[in-house]
Amino acid sequence: MAKDSAEAVRRNFLSGFIPGSGLPIFDAPPPEEAWDSVPSEQGPYPRLSLEFWTSKQRQAANLHEISYRACYKPQLPRHFIERLTRPGDRVYDPFSGRGTTILEAALLGRRVAANDVNPLSRMLAEPRLTPPDPVAVAKRLKAIPRDGASDGLDLGMFFHPDTEAEIRGLREWCLGREAEGSLDELDTWIRMVATNRLTGHSPGFFSVYTLPPNQALTAEKQRQINVKRNQSPTPRDTHALILKKTKQLLSGLEPAQWHHLSDAARDALFLTGDARATPGLAAGSVALTVTSPPFLDVVDYTGDNWLRCWFNGLDAKAIGRGISTARTIEAWSETMLAVFEELHRVTRVGGFVAFEVGEVRRGKLKLDEVVLPLGLQAGFRAHGVLVNTQSFTKTAHIWGVGNNDKGTNSNRVVLFERG
Numbered sequence: 001m002a003k004d005s006a007e008a009v010r011r012n013f014l015s016g017f018i019p020g021s022g023l024p025i026f027d028a029p030p031p032e033e034a035w036d037s038v039p040s041e042q043g044p045y046p047r048l049s050l051e052f053w054t055s056k057q058r059q060a061a062n063l064h065e066i067s068y069r070a071c072y073k074p075q076l077p078r079h080f081i082e083r084l085t086r087p088g089d090r091v092y093d094p095f096s097g098r099g100t101t102i103l104e105a106a107l108l109g110r111r112v113a114a115n116d117v118n119p120l121s122r123m124l125a126e127p128r129l130t131p132p133d134p135v136a137v138a139k140r141l142k143a144i145p146r147d148g149a150s151d152g153l154d155l156g157m158f159f160h161p162d163t164e165a166e167i168r169g170l171r172e173w174c175l176g177r178e179a180e181g182s183l184d185e186l187d188t189w190i191r192m193v194a195t196n197r198l199t200g201h202s203p204g205f206f207s208v209y210t211l212p213p214n215q216a217l218t219a220e221k222q223r224q225i226n227v228k229r230n231q232s233p234t235p236r237d238t239h240a241l242i243l244k245k246t247k248q249l250l251s252g253l254e255p256a257q258w259h260h261l262s263d264a265a266r267d268a269l270f271l272t273g274d275a276r277a278t279p280g281l282a283a284g285s286v287a288l289t290v291t292s293p294p295f296l297d298v299v300d301y302t303g304d305n306w307l308r309c310w311f312n313g314l315d316a317k318a319i320g321r322g323i324s325t326a327r328t329i330e331a332w333s334e335t336m337l338a339v340f341e342e343l344h345r346v347t348r349v350g351g352f353v354a355f356e357v358g359e360v361r362r363g364k365l366k367l368d369e370v371v372l373p374l375g376l377q378a379g380f381r382a383h384g385v386l387v388n389t390q391s392f393t394k395t396a397h398i399w400g401v402g403n404n405d406k407g408t409n410s411n412r413v414v415l416f417e418r419g
Helices: 003-016 075-084 100-107 119-129 134-143 161-180 185-197 219-229 238-250 255-266 306-311 316-322 329-346 367-377 394-398
Strands: 035-038 045-050 090-093 111-115 269-271 286-291 347-357 381-389 410-417
Touching: 035 367, 075 100, 075 286, 075 347, 075 410, 090 100, 100 111, 100 119, 100 255, 111 119, 119 185, 119 255, 119 269, 134 185, 134 238, 161 185, 161 238, 161 306, 185 238, 185 306, 286 329, 306 316, 329 347, 329 367, 347 367, 367 381, 367 410
Parallel strands: 045 381, 090 111, 090 286, 111 269, 286 347
Antiparallel strands: 035 045, 347 410, 381 410
C-alpha cells in the first residue's frame, strides 16, 4: 500500500471512531508496525493489531462468570460501548450466548436487546439483570425438595446418586413451576446458577471431574475419564453450591451497577430466533451491536449443551438444527449477509456494528476479510478492523493451544457504521 494511501485510510479510521462526545478508540497513535490493510473493491481498509483491552483492564464484574462455549471477555464489548454509545442508548447482540454484551451494557447504564436461537441463552442472561438477595435465595432453596424421580436417563457417570436426586428435584421444581405459570425471578436465578454448576472440573460443580463447564461430554467419554483418573462421583450439596455461586456472582457489585441493572431490566428485549429476522426489534432502534456469530464448523453447540438442555426441559437436537454451523465459506457468507441486512434495518443512522470473528482452520482463514465486504454489501460504511492480541488464557492452556495460535487468543473486530 502506498504511503499516501496508508495515511488517508489511517485518518479515516481515527476520525470514524469519535462519534459526538465519545472517547477516541486509540489512547495513543498506533505504531507503524501495528498497521496493515484489508483489500476490497472500494479500496484498502486499515487493520491494526494491538492489545486494545486485557482481561485485567478495569476488572470485569463477577456477574459475568457464567460459562458458555465460545464466548468473549467483557472487556471487548466494554471497549466499544464506552466509546460509541451514551447512557440510555440501546445495545444489541443478535448471537447473545451467555449475554456478555448485554450484561456489560446494562452495567454501564445502557438499554439492552438480545437474540439467540438457543433458548438457553435467555435462561442464562435474563436473570442476571434482576439479581436477588442471597438471603431470599437461601429461603427459596429450603422450599425445593432434595429429591426427584428418575426419567430413565443414566447420569451416574457424572453424579453421585444423592447429588443426582437433588438435581432432579431442582429440575422438577423449575419445570413444574414453569408449567403452572408460577416461575418467578428467584426460580429463574436458581435455575440459571444450577445450569451453570452441572458439570465442571472443580469441587464447586455438581459433577465428578470432567471438562471445563462450557461443554458436557457424552456419557461414554465421561466413563472413560473416570476409568483413566480412577475416580467416581462423590456427594455434592447442590443447594449449598448454588448459594455459594450466588454470593460469588453478586460480590463486588456497586450501588450504581445495581441501579443500572434495574433500569435495563425494565425494557430489556430478549428474542429467541433466527438473527436474520427479528421483527421484535424496531427499525432504527439500536445504537450499537457488539456480537460474535457461530464460526464455520468449529463448535458443536448441540453436543456441548445436551446436559444443560435436559435439565431445562429443552430438545438439544432441535435447537442444534437451528444453529448455523456452515461447512463452507459460501454458505456461511450467505447467512451472514442476511444477518447484516437485518442489522442495517435495526441500526439507527450513525449507529455502529462491531462484528467479532476469529481465525479458523488453523489461522488459514481470516474471517474479518470475509466479513468486511458483507457489511459493505448490506449498506454499512466500514471503518476497518481491530485485532486484539493478548497473552495466554486459562482455556488455551487446558486445550494445549499455543499463544495466539489458531486464533484462540485474538479477537478480530470489523467495525461498521450506518450512514
